Amino acid sequence: MMDVGRHPNVELMSFSEVESVSGFVGNFHVTVRKKARYVDPSECTACGECEKVCPVAVPDEYQQGFSSRKAIYLPFPQAVPSSYVLDMENCLGNNPIACGKCADVCEKECINYDDQDELVNFEVGVIIAATGMDVYDPTEYDEYGYTRFDNVITSMEFERLICAGGPTGGHFIRPSDHESPKSIGFIQCVGSRSKDGRGNPYCSNICCMNTVKDTLLLCDHYPGVEAKVFYMDIRAFGKGFEDLYIRSKEEGVKYIRGIPGDVVEDSQTKNLVLNVENTTTGKIEKHELDLLVLSQGVIPRRDGAQIKQLLTLSSTSDGFVMESHPKLKPVDAPTKGVYIAGCVESPKDVKDSVTQASAAAARASILLNAGKTKIEAITSNVDIEKCNYCDVCSKVCPYNAILSADKKTNKPPTIIEAACAGCGACAAECPQDAISMRHFTDEQIMAQVDALLSVDPHKHLIVFACNWCSYAGGDMAGTSRLQYPTTCKLIRTMCSGRVDEKFVLQAFRLGAPMVLVSGCHFSDCHYINAVHWTQKRMDRLWNKLDRLGIRADRLQLEWISAAEGQKFAKVMRDMEEKLKQVTEEEIEYTMKKLEEEAKKEEEKKAKKAVKRAKVTQDQEVNA
């Protein structure tokens, strides 16, 4: 951290928050709020005189509340910059009842009670998001008695208690009587790998090895202490991890395969009794311990939604940030010019975080050194003649790549092609058909529908498949030699968000008995959240079909990932079964009804065009 702080090419902005990010790859405009420290960091020498005279004491967050800090304090010993900060919420201040003791003793006169937040604007070419994670709060697991029993602590609290720089100077004591505990238990997977609705279903990755390390520390500092670890599985998969695990067992640490059902406190001794089913022996065991450590899992940052919104990042089902591609672009965010590193992407240890950070830095420097970047060939394009400035497109765009239209100033929507990823959601949602996607224009897709249904349309099943998942799922089914009906005719779009209502209606109008729209699972969407628009559009389409007296179940929707070849084949077989239930009469009725609708729509459009032409003519005459 010190090296970063001193590096001539790095401007470190600690105690600051990103307020807004706009622009696109190579041209990001960032606004950062530098929070008021009330202490000038360039003058402060961290002599500590101010802290000595400060009369306020509040719990120290860094020490997990085990000790107190003053209102003017150094956040943690190795803080960079090494400067004090004044916590104005707790400071008595110098007005109206003067305290001002810290300012009195500060020889460098670097304390300023009138300091204000400062907004700093700057331009950057690329952004790396490395915002880290939070730890799980185990109070939800009431049976373990965290916060109810003094001697139940978390692994973070354990770290502070055993640390030489901690509140006890490294003397490991238990909170109830400040005595050294003789027997210590660790419960693994608290808030991780949970299926009962509490905590999270994923593995937090780091807790097993953290506990192994903690047990080794205990055995090293306090020989003779009895340590027991209650676990589901010990995941020691990294380099040298298995050796550490074996060493821990050789040191006498007992690993008991079973998660305790409940913890009871002895009111006299404050010792804890754990009831656990040892799944290796199949027996119920009781263990009396002096201290219990809950190995808490990690969770995405609590303010993660704000970060994702600022950088238009997409989220996995776990709430972490999704990478652009798990194998080929593991440090790229879906938004061009944004990279991710560390636990913002998934729980990981220091080594993996450093590896990913190095990769992200390398990716960023490639882009910066090249000075130019290739943009998507498939981008959207606005026909200003057709646009009525409704601004639907800019609201739909997952990448904020469309600058809003303004009716008052006659400003049409502007597409930032460098930021457009080509999902096509804007083109599908535009009520005026004023947006076209290059290489996936309405005409091109309609021509495919027409061609596929030109012969025996009632025998064909039209499938709109997204490029990244469903179409690849079809490939997977093919390469896995899975059989599925040949009646399915696939039309590829980059995203299911591109599937316009009129493509589906055209298929039905031409006599298709069944239509399937398929795309990526929500957590796999390659265009951040473009699939959300597919879902909304499908709801609208089902309602419309219902209104017209057409069976809604003739239009189906499936999310199929690239790995789900089996699902792809099954869905096609199910669709084939459904297809057999569609009668000739139904198809004829549908074709007739939709033909009428299309005529009505055309008449409406013609009327609108005449009206618009008249308005333009009047405006010209007035001018």
Next chain:
Amino acid sequence: MAPRPVLFKCLMCGHEYDGMYDADNVTERTCPKCRSNSVRRLPAKKDK
């Protein structure tokens, strides 16, 4: 808009079930019976 209770219908197997719908936070729908994603949010019936 706050999430509201709605009726969902699976268009693959016909199973109907109650669920919550949030227009601002659309989530993936899966039929609890047949695991199909063709789950339609049925329009609310208007009170007469």
